[in-house]
Amino acid sequence: MNLQQQLTAFRTLVTKEIRRFARIWVQTVVPPVITTGLYFIIFGQLIGSQLSAIDGYSYMDYIVPGIILMAIINNAYANVVSSFYMSKFSHFIEEMLVSPMPNYLILAGYVVGGVARGLTVGLVVAIIATFFTDINIYSYPVLFSVVILTAILFSLGGFINAIYANSFDDISIIPTFVLIPLTYLGGIFYSIDMLPSFWQSVSLGNPILYMINAMRYGMLGVSDIHLGTAFAIIILFVVVLFSFCLYLLNTGKGIRS
Amino acid sequence: MTLALEIKDLHKTYRNGMHALKGIHLEVKKGDFFALLGPNGAGKSTTIGIISSLVNKSSGTVKIFGYDMDTELETAKSFIGLVPQEFNFNQFEPAIEIVMNQAGFYGIPRKLAQQRAEKYLQQLGLWEKRYAMARELSGGMKRRLMIARALVHEPKVLILDEPTAGVDIEIRRSMWRFLTEINQQGTTIILTTHYLEEAENLCKHIAIINNGIVVENTEMKSLLARLHMETFILNSRDCLDGKLDNWQDHPGCALRVVDETTLEVDISKQYSINALFAELDSRGIQVISMRTKSNRLEELFVHLVEEGIQ
Numbered sequence: 001m002n003l004q005q006q007l008t009a010f011r012t013l014v015t016k017e018i019r020r021f022a023r024i025w026v027q028t029v030v031p032p033v034i035t036t037g038l039y040f041i042i043f044g045q046l047i048g049s050q051l052s053a054i055d056g057y058s059y060m061d062y063i064v065p066g067i068i069l070m071a072i073i074n075n076a077y078a079n080v081v082s083s084f085y086m087s088k089f090s091h092f093i094e095e096m097l098v099s100p101m102p103n104y105l106i107l108a109g110y111v112v113g114g115v116a117r118g119l120t121v122g123l124v125v126a127i128i129a130t131f132f133t134d135i136n137i138y139s140y141p142v143l144f145s146v147v148i149l150t151a152i153l154f155s156l157g158g159f160i161n162a163i164y165a166n167s168f169d170d171i172s173i174i175p176t177f178v179l180i181p182l183t184y185l186g187g188i189f190y191s192i193d194m195l196p197s198f199w200q201s202v203s204l205g206n207p208i209l210y211m212i213n214a215m216r217y218g219m220l221g222v223s224d225i226h227l228g229t230a231f232a233i234i235i236l237f238v239v240v241l242f243s244f245c246l247y248l249l250n251t252g253k254g255i256r257s
Numbered sequence: 258m259t260l261a262l263e264i265k266d267l268h269k270t271y272r273n274g275m276h277a278l279k280g281i282h283l284e285v286k287k288g289d290f291f292a293l294l295g296p297n298g299a300g301k302s303t304t305i306g307i308i309s310s311l312v313n314k315s316s317g318t319v320k321i322f323g324y325d326m327d328t329e330l331e332t333a334k335s336f337i338g339l340v341p342q343e344f345n346f347n348q349f350e351p352a353i354e355i356v357m358n359q360a361g362f363y364g365i366p367r368k369l370a371q372q373r374a375e376k377y378l379q380q381l382g383l384w385e386k387r388y389a390m391a392r393e394l395s396g397g398m399k400r401r402l403m404i405a406r407a408l409v410h411e412p413k414v415l416i417l418d419e420p421t422a423g424v425d426i427e428i429r430r431s432m433w434r435f436l437t438e439i440n441q442q443g444t445t446i447i448l449t450t451h452y453l454e455e456a457e458n459l460c461k462h463i464a465i466i467n468n469g470i471v472v473e474n475t476e477m478k479s480l481l482a483r484l485h486m487e488t489f490i491l492n493s494r495d496c497l498d499g500k501l502d503n504w505q506d507h508p509g510c511a512l513r514v515v516d517e518t519t520l521e522v523d524i525s526k527q528y529s530i531n532a533l534f535a536e537l538d539s540r541g542i543q544v545i546s547m548r549t550k551s552n553r554l555e556e557l558f559v560h561l562v563e564e565g566i567q
Contacts, residue, residue, distance in 0.1 A: 001331060005326050006366020012361025020504040023349075091345035095355075095406075098309045099362035256313050257271065257306070 001100050007103045010109055014016040017113025021079055021120075029081070029121055032071045036125045039067050040132045043189060054191055055222040060133045066188030068152060071125040073183060073208070076118030076151040076173070080110050080158030081171045088162065091257055103249040106157065107242070114155030115148065122147065136219050142227065143218030149234045150211045154179075156241035163245075187210045192224045198229040205239055259322070260286040260416050261336075261445035262308065267317035269303050269469075277303040279469040281317070283461070285447060287413075290440045290478070292460035293449045294558060300469045301449045302342060305418050308447075309339045322413060335363065338412030340403045342419045348392035352383055355391060355407050363410035370409065377405040380435065397424040401432070414445045421455060433459060453558055457481070465561050473561050488550035494543040498540040499541065507532065521550065 001009065021028040040060070048059030055062070087093040097104050124251050129135060137143060157179075165171045186208030192200050210230040217223040223230070248254070262285040267277040278300045287289045295301050306312030308319055308328065324333040346355045360370030361452055378384045381401040386394060396404060402422060407415060417436070417511045421429040428525065429452075436459060440446050450456055455479075456463060463480055465473040496517045505511060509528030513521045524530060537544060 001335075001364050008364045008366060009362050012358055016358055087347070090347065091341075091343060092347045094311055094339075094341065094345045095359055096362050097387065098334060098337065099359070099410075100334040100364070101362050245346055252313050256311060 001102070006102070008101070008107050013096070013101075013106065013109030014112045014116070017079070017083060017109065018085060018116050021113070021117045022071070028075070028117060032075060032121045033124050033128060036067050036071055036229055037128050038043060039063070040129060044132055052193075055220070055221070057220055058133070061136065061220065062191075062216075063189055064129045064133060064135070066186070066212045068122050068125050068129065069147070069212055070183050070188055070214045072118040072122040072147060072151050073154045073211075074179070075121040076114040077154040077158040077161075077175060077179060080114040080155045080214040081162045081175075082158075083113065084110055084159055084162035085165050085171050087170075088165075091170075097255065104246060106158075107245050107249060110157040110159055111152055114158060115151040118151035118154070119147065122151075138220050138221035139144065142214065145231070146214040146218055146234070147209060149231075149238055153211075153234060153238050154247055156238065159245050159247065161239040163248050165254075182206050182208045185209075187224060188212055189205060198222060198231070207233060210234060261285050261287045261289065262447065263318075263320040263323075264304070264308075265318045267304070267307065267319065268315045269300075269307065269312065270315045274455070275471055278307075278314075278317075280494075281466070281469070281471055281473065283471060285414075285445060287322075287445055288440070288443060289445055289462055290460045291434075291445070291447045292456035292463040293447060293451075293466065294453070294456060294463060295466035299466045301466055302418060304466065305339075305416055305447075305449065309416060310334060310339055311339075314529060330498060334457055335410070336413040337416045338407035338410065340400075340407045340415070340417040340420050342422065344391075344399050344403065346391050346399075346406065348390065350391055351388050352391060352394065352402050352405075353378065353387040353419065355402065356409050359406045360409040364560055373409045373411070374405070377408050382431075383404050397428040400424055401428075404432070404435075408439070412444070414447065415439070415449045418449050420448070421452060423452065430453075465558065467561070486523050486525050488521060488523050490515070490548050490550055491522060491537075491544045492546040493518045493520065494545045495541075497542065500542055507536075 019027055032215055044060035044063055048063070051059045053059075053062075084093070126135060157174075161171060161174045185203065186206050187203065192203045192209065195203060210233045213223040213225040214227060214230040214234065217230075258351055259370065262283065262383040264281055264283040267275075267278050267281040270276045281304060283304075288295075307314045308321070308326075310330065319333075321333040321336045324336070326333045350358075357367070357370050360373060361367070365373070373385065374387075378387055383394075383398060383405060385402055386398060391399065391402065400423075404420065407417075413445050415436075420436075421432055424432070430438065433455065434450075436446060446459075448456065448460060460477055463473070463475065463477050464471050473507060480539070497514060497520070498517065501512075501514060504512060507528065509525035510533055511523040512533075513519050522533065524533070534544065
């Protein structure tokens with residue numbers, strides 16, 4: 001395939017992916033809006049109003065970056081894992097596998113679909129947040145880069161989950177038992193400075209902590225983690241996961257017998 | 258001679274240890290209409306899966322128009338259109354979107370994809386249903402949708418894995434006409450089917466796979482020429498009572514009475530059927546209809562497969 005043909009194939013897959021989640025927007029966009037709206041009301045307003053400031057910000061302001069990023073993480077992951085698994089389960093992944101589309105384009109198409117849904121939901125959650133507080137942006141470059149990189153990273157995660165999944169249970173196990181606990185323990189609702197030193201050290205092993213703190217830096221200018229370290233870890237994960245996904249596609253794991 | 262498909266020493270062993278292909282050799286010429294037959298589990302779908310890169314081979318080589326699938330996979334794939342056995346499209350997408358997306362995956366610009374989608378959906382009688390969700394289509398329509406999808410990038414080789422399974426006679430015959438047309442226009446067609454009449458009517462060459470090996474690979478005509486005897490059913494206008502008393506079979510012609518108005522006769526290729534009719538006429542038997550007892554290819558197929566089992 002020449003470059004023009006590759007672009008056409010890539011655009012086709014991305015459009016297909018965006019249409020898919022847009023067509024079922026009641027399942028894909030509305031639920032996270034309701035869930036995060038409840039977080040803002042319960043944690044931000046009702047409980048947060050009783051708490052003292054953290055790093056000079058009200059509790060509501062402090063949790064907004066993490067909640068937006070949580071929505072991005074969950075939706076980027078969910079989009080790719082469900083879409084790719086369905087295409088595998090119903091065999092229409094074969095439409096792409098028989099075509100001359102290179103594997104990296106297939107991967108990139110699904111990842112961009114996941115990023116698109118993650119950003120769409122993240123944007124809607126940010127708009128919901130404006131009903132409760134003023135949105136601060138401390139650094140646009142940091143904010144945008146962390147949002148995009150995190151969405152890419154979790155889209156890749158969803159892709160790996162879908163490749164290994166053999167049943168619908170398999171696509172919900174990782175989000176339920178790994179992703180949600182790591183997200184909640186990643187410092188959305190607290191600063192790790194508030195934890196005993198042992199748990200601070202344990203928290204440093206959670207990759208989501210770095211993303212949430214980088215996001216918080218982008219919006220508020222405060223972070224528990226050095227920004228350079230946070231980006232280094234995020235980029236490292238993106239590179240490793242992208243390479244692993246390509247390896248899986250090239251070997252046909254889960255999609256070719 | 259240009260080969261559309263060249264397979265050498267193809268082996269496939271699945272993870273569960275099943276040795277599905279045990280050294281397949283096949284050559285399909287450009288422009289051929291090629292039948293790949295075999296009983297269930299013989300290795301037909303595995304072979305097609307490997308050609309279309311949906312199944313990883315264990316060893317051997319596969320070339321499409323001279324392009325090796327190991328070293329020039331993308332080019333080789335661009336020549337192939339696949340109509341699989343099972344429905345493999347998104348049931349929640351409209352028919353036209355399925356065809357257009359497939360064109361897109363082959364890098365065909367949208368405008369050209371639209372023209373091609375219209376052309377093939379029209380030819381296959383699906384244009385009126387283009388906005389219907391795939392799940393709303395009948396079984397025959399779904400099969401035709403898969404053919405339209407496989408043709409949208411105008412492949413040089415079209416592979417059909419049991420394309421007429423489960424469709425009614427009328428649609429099956431219209432699909433035969435359509436496939437014959439595109440073959441005449443230059444598309445090489447490789448077909449697997451369980452309807453041996455289909456293979457006999459459509460295909461120029463035939464290969465029979467059994468237990469993972471090719472047990473026959475030849476021209477359809479030469480395969481059928483191997484049949485020495487054919488069995489016919491004759492229907493008499495009147496009751497046969499007593500008219501065949503003292504009948505003596507001729508060399509190359511054996512006759513049996515099935516019921517009071519029906520005869521069954523085995524006739525060798527050397528025997529003139531006129532002699533039989535003359536004899537029947539002299540005994541006052543008027544034959545009002547005649548048909549072959551079974552599909553000729555079916556007889557050969559059963560014979561070859563049984564031979565393989567023994």
